[in-house]
Each structure stands twice: as C-alpha cells, then as structure tokens.
Amino acid sequence: MFVLLNLKAYDCDPVAIAETTREVSEDSGVRIAVAPQSARLEAVAETGVETWAQHVAPVDHGSHTGSALADSAAAAGASGTLLNHSEKRRRLADIDGGLEAAERAGIVTVVCANNREQCKAVAAFGPDGIAIEPPALIGGQQSVSTADPDVVTEAVEAVGEIDDSIPVLCGAGISTGEDVESARDLGASGVLLASGVAKAEEPESVLRDLVAPVA
Numbered sequence: 772m773f774v775l776l777n778l779k780a781y782d783c784d785p786v787a788i789a790e791t792t793r794e795v796s797e798d799s800g801v802r803i804a805v806a807p808q809s810a811r812l813e814a815v816a817e818t819g820v821e822t823w824a825q826h827v828a829p830v831d832h833g834s835h836t837g838s839a840l841a842d843s844a845a846a847a848g849a850s851g852t853l854l855n856h857s858e859k860r861r862r863l864a865d866i867d868g869g870l871e872a873a874e875r876a877g878i879v880t881v882v883c884a885n886n887r888e889q890c891k892a893v894a895a896f897g898p899d900g901i902a903i904e905p906p907a908l909i910g911g912q913q914s915v916s917t918a919d920p921d922v923v924t925e926a927v928e929a930v931g932e933i934d935d936s937i938p939v940l941c942g943a944g945i946s947t948g949e950d951v952e953s954a955r956d957l958g959a960s961g962v963l964l965a966s967g968v969a970k971a972e973e974p975e976s977v978l979r980d981l982v983a984p985v986a
C-alpha cells in the first residue's frame with residue numbers, strides 16, 4: 772500500500788513531519804510520501820522522505836508567472852505530483868497538460884477524481900495512479916472506506932475497465948490503520964490523507980497506527 776500524505780496549506784511543520792514520516796516508512800517498510808507546500812519541497816526532500824508536489828501547471832518553461840512548473844518541483848526533489856485535487860480542480864485539457872509536464876520533468880502522477888465517471892475519464896490519459904476522493908468526506912471524521920465503500924470498489928472497477936495497470940488510491944477521512952486496511956480490502960492500492968496527520972498532536976503515533984496493518 773502507498774500512503775500519500777498531503778499537507779495542503781495546514782499550519783504544520785512540514786520538515787518535522789517529513790522526518791517522522793521517513794522514519795516510520797523505513798521502520799515499517801511501507802511506502803509513504805509527503806506533499807508539502809511548493810515553497811517547502813526542497814526542505815522536505817532534503818530529509819530523505821519521498822516528496823511530492825500538490826500540483827503542477829500544464830506549462831513548460833516560459834512566461835507563466837506564478838505557475839508551479841513541474842521541472843522546478845523535480846529540481847527541488849519531488850518525485851511525483853498530485854493533479855486535479857478537489858481543492859485544485861482543473862479542466863480536462865489542463866489535467867492532460869499537467870500529465871505531459873510531469874512526464875517531461877520525469878515525475879510520476881496521481882490524478883484525483885470525485886466519482887467513477889471522472890475516474891474513467893482521467894484513466895484514459897494514463898496517469899501513474901488515480902485517487903478517488905468524495906469531496907463531502909474530505910476533512911471529516913468518517914473515512915471513505917467505511918462511510919462509502921462502494922465508491923472505492925466502483926472506482927477500482929471503473930479504472931480497470933480502461934486500464935487495469937493503473938493503481939487506485941482512495942482518500943477522505945482516512946486516519947487509522949483500520950481505515951487503511953479497509954481501503955486495501957476494497958481493492959485500493961493506497962490512500963491519500965491530510966488532516967489525520969497534519970492536524971495531529973502526535974503525527975508519529977498516527978502514522979505508525981496507519982501503516983501497522985499493511986506493514
């Protein structure tokens with residue numbers, strides 16, 4: 772199972788979380804990556820944790836003020852990027868362009884989707900992964916794997932109809948090892964989470980609980 776920790780814009784110490792995440796990943800053997808704010812990518816990558824961008828723009832080098840360039844994320848140490856997160860929703864053409872930019876930069880991709888139809892649409896672009904995340908459950912107390920298990924199984928089936936080599940992650944409300952185990956049992960290859968760790972008093976204990984059932 773792949774655990775992708777999205778720090779969003781939460782008020783947390785990304786370097787401290789990254790150091791803890793690297794230790795938990797090394798101890799457990801579970802692949803865990805951290806996606807900090809773009810300005811902190813290099814500091815997070817220097818901890819040795821697998822580091823991802825939260826978004827990259829569908830552009831190449833040029834006059835694109837304020838754009839998050841995939842090449843810059845890669846140069847800062849990112850090995851992957853999220854695209855089309857429900858809090859950074861993109862048009863279809865921009866998802867395609869973001870995937871092309873990531874490919875040029877040599878970083879892998881997980882594209883977020885709300886439902887099975889969106890999963891099928893983005894699967895056609897051939898991302899390295901797809902994350903199903905019902906927006907209504909994001910940041911909540913109930914995990915998608917318990918509150919809406921069908922959306923996970925339907926997403927796995929939908930992506931499989933297009934390309935069964937694309938792993939499907941699930942996210943929203945994931946915060947315990949039980950949630951991760953349920954996600955795996957529903958056919959997910961990983962989880963996407965944020966507040967369960969970024970807002971935790973003790974991120975290390977949450978992370979160790981998260982990965983225990985799949986270590």
Ligand code: G3P
Nearest residue numbers: 777910943944964965966
């Ligand atoms: O990117 C993952 C995120 O959208 C899930 O948020 O706080 O429900 O884990 P959260």
